[in-house]
Amino acid sequence: MASQLANAIRFLSADAVQQANSGHPGAPMGMADMAEVLWNQFLRHNPNNPKFANRDRFVLSNGHASMLIYSLLHLSGYNVSIDDLKNFRQWHSKTPGHPEYGYTDGVETTTGPLGQGIANAVGMALAEQLLAKEFNREGFPIVDHYTYVFLGDGCLMEGISHEVASLAGTLGLGKLVCLYDDNNISIDGKIDNWFSENVPQRFESYGWHVVANVDGHDAKAVAAAIEEAKQNSDKPSMICCKTLIGKGAANKEGSHKTHGAPLGADEIEATRKALGWNYGAFEVPEEVYAAWNAKERGEALESAWNELFASYQAQYPELAAEYLRRENGQLPENFDAHIQNALAEISGKAEKIATRKASQNAIEVLAQVLPELVGGSADLTPSNLTDWSNSVSVTRDNGGNYIHYGVREFGMSAIMNGMNLHGGLRPFGGTFLMFSEYARNALRMAALMKTNTLFVYTHDSIGLGEDGPTHQPIEQIATLRMIPNMKVWRPCDTAESLVAWSEAMKAKTSPACLIFSRQNLPFVARDEATLANIAKGGYVIKASESEAQAVIIATGSEVELALNAQAALAQEGVNVNVVSMPSTNVFDAQDKAYQQSVLPKGLPRVAVEAGVSDFWRKYVGLDGAVVGIDHFGESAPADILFKEFGFTTENVVAAVKSVL
Numbered sequence: 001m002a003s004q005l006a007n008a009i010r011f012l013s014a015d016a017v018q019q020a021n022s023g024h025p026g027a028p029m030g031m032a033d034m035a036e037v038l039w040n041q042f043l044r045h046n047p048n049n050p051k052f053a054n055r056d057r058f059v060l061s062n063g064h065a066s067m068l069i070y071s072l073l074h075l076s077g078y079n080v081s082i083d084d085l086k087n088f089r090q091w092h093s094k095t096p097g098h099p100e101y102g103y104t105d106g107v108e109t110t111t112g113p114l115g116q117g118i119a120n121a122v123g124m125a126l127a128e129q130l131l132a133k134e135f136n137r138e139g140f141p142i143v144d145h146y147t148y149v150f151l152g153d154g155c156l157m158e159g160i161s162h163e164v165a166s167l168a169g170t171l172g173l174g175k176l177v178c179l180y181d182d183n184n185i186s187i188d189g190k191i192d193n194w195f196s197e198n199v200p201q202r203f204e205s206y207g208w209h210v211v212a213n214v215d216g217h218d219a220k221a222v223a224a225a226i227e228e229a230k231q232n233s234d235k236p237s238m239i240c241c242k243t244l245i246g247k248g249a250a251n252k253e254g255s256h257k258t259h260g261a262p263l264g265a266d267e268i269e270a271t272r273k274a275l276g277w278n279y280g281a282f283e284v285p286e287e288v289y290a291a292w293n294a295k296e297r298g299e300a301l302e303s304a305w306n307e308l309f310a311s312y313q314a315q316y317p318e319l320a321a322e323y324l325r326r327e328n329g330q331l332p333e334n335f336d337a338h339i340q341n342a343l344a345e346i347s348g349k350a351e352k353i354a355t356r357k358a359s360q361n362a363i364e365v366l367a368q369v370l371p372e373l374v375g376g377s378a379d380l381t382p383s384n385l386t387d388w389s390n391s392v393s394v395t396r397d398n399g400g401n402y403i404h405y406g407v408r409e410f411g412m413s414a415i416m417n418g419m420n421l422h423g424g425l426r427p428f429g430g431t432f433l434m435f436s437e438y439a440r441n442a443l444r445m446a447a448l449m450k451t452n453t454l455f456v457y458t459h460d461s462i463g464l465g466e467d468g469p470t471h472q473p474i475e476q477i478a479t480l481r482m483i484p485n486m487k488v489w490r491p492c493d494t495a496e497s498l499v500a501w502s503e504a505m506k507a508k509t510s511p512a513c514l515i516f517s518r519q520n521l522p523f524v525a526r527d528e529a530t531l532a533n534i535a536k537g538g539y540v541i542k543a544s545e546s547e548a549q550a551v552i553i554a555t556g557s558e559v560e561l562a563l564n565a566q567a568a569l570a571q572e573g574v575n576v577n578v579v580s581m582p583s584t585n586v587f588d589a590q591d592k593a594y595q596q597s598v599l600p601k602g603l604p605r606v607a608v609e610a611g612v613s614d615f616w617r618k619y620v621g622l623d624g625a626v627v628g629i630d631h632f633g634e635s636a637p638a639d640i641l642f643k644e645f646g647f648t649t650e651n652v653v654a655a656v657k658s659v660l
Helices: 002-020 026-042 063-076 082-086 116-135 153-157 159-171 199-205 219-231 265-275 286-292 295-315 317-327 335-349 355-367 409-422 433-449 462-467 476-481 494-506 528-536 558-571 584-588 592-598 614-620 638-644 649-659
Strands: 057-060 147-152 176-182 209-215 237-242 373-377 402-404 426-432 454-458 487-489 512-515 539-542 550-554 576-580 605-608 625-627
Touching: 002 026, 002 063, 002 082, 002 265, 002 286, 026 063, 026 147, 026 176, 026 219, 057 063, 057 116, 063 082, 063 147, 063 286, 116 147, 116 159, 116 176, 116 409, 116 433, 147 153, 153 159, 153 176, 159 409, 176 219, 199 209, 199 237, 209 219, 219 237, 295 317, 335 355, 335 494, 355 373, 355 454, 355 494, 373 409, 409 426, 409 433, 409 454, 426 433, 433 454, 433 476, 433 512, 462 638, 476 487, 476 512, 476 614, 487 494, 487 584, 494 512, 494 528, 528 539, 528 584, 539 558, 550 558, 550 614, 550 649, 558 576, 558 605, 558 649, 584 592, 605 614, 605 649, 614 625, 625 649
Parallel strands: 057 147, 147 176, 176 237, 209 237, 373 402, 373 426, 426 454, 454 512, 487 512, 550 576, 550 605, 605 625
Antiparallel strands: 539 576
């Protein structure tokens, strides 16, 4: 029967790709036997409640094989109908070309950019491990589940797989089990000439438990390998399954021609005959549906967990309440009041410090009420200042709330996305802004999936000075702002830094980039109304004493420069407002009336930011001016660079005069 259950996956996949006239039938057909074993013998889940808290996570890292997961979800009883499969890759379908989080019940993460699925899965397994250490008590394993991953040669070629697999081995993520679809094929053909490494030895060197040379089409062998993996609780496991791409295809089995194109109607009919599948397109017999259906098993699984949690709740009511709050993604009731008290204290101190230090102070404030915070840095903790007084380093032997990611910016970012998707934790991680480039696709995926992952970037401009142009970001802030659904904050002082952190924490469906300076920046005094307007992304930080003749818009370290220019212009009888715009994305989301109160129509505008100038044209218009930098930096002390590159009071004054 097992072979017929796997054949249901094969033909649903082949039929859907054929109907769409695009897609990847080879991988689902090749992995069908592995999937049947995992989903029917091991995976603990409930199709009636795809968000069941203690479910196992399944990640299809080689997301081009999306018809595999869609077939599995349909067959096992999720809200994915046969019509959804027929609508594969079509407008607004539940079955897009690659699995997308939020589109399809049971899809745990968006995959497609190869390597990021396994990275997300490392994050999920890490979240499970940390939460288990925090919440489980003797006799009450309320957090106790596995993360299973299917991945292929492409995932293992991507550099991110090295980053995250290395860290997973170091941290001993024993509940991470990967099944490698070792079919020796990629789009260009047999991979021998471009991927010849010894994968089992590679993962053994990472500290993984490896089961090599498993026949991926032998159900008993696959089951035995998974059982063996589950017995190794102190190491992640890699099960290397030898498979044939397009397994079962009458004339194309094992060929790269099955990778990314429909099999063709004649080939599908020949394959039906070869495998004894005597059913039409999208037709599955009732006995096969009955064998696949996981609803009853899933209901029993969740019911048993609910009983366990009820007993846990009775014995540990405070822990249970905290678990539920975090599982539901809720902030503590006192969160806003706590932030307001901290803002009042900040205003009293009026410190002149680097905003990276202001960020660390904000983290201290947040950590007092948010035990779900899990910080980290890509080997730059003393520079990023992402730790705090009560942070505890995560190791394989203890829990903790601070992860030393090593020099793995991309891996860190994708792991944080996985932790975020798992739930129960709010991860953030830091590096230099320049190295957001290494992590860019993970940031895009966070925005696409509408996670609220937090990315911390320090050393935000030429102001980092002597390290030179390799480390001086010029175009990065502008391009980060251009990512749809990404909130980018570049605060100018301690008050804006705390607001940036708190607003990012309150966001439900958007990630944030929090960008901070290396150099000290002065505190700007504000009244209560002005302080409240920080959260709107842009506001008049200091109005002119008489009717304004122009507006200077600035962010971060350049707000001080704008205020100095305002004072200099006032002495010459020129009145300007200064607008601080720590988050252009947030400002753009305000209503028109508010936007026009900050940037009145008809008033000439000058923007000042130590980054590329083109971004600011949408605010200043063709008649406005931008004091920016459209070339790479140099190695020199920061004050020299700002002067040489035109970030001076005199230059801003001249820019304002030029638009009047």
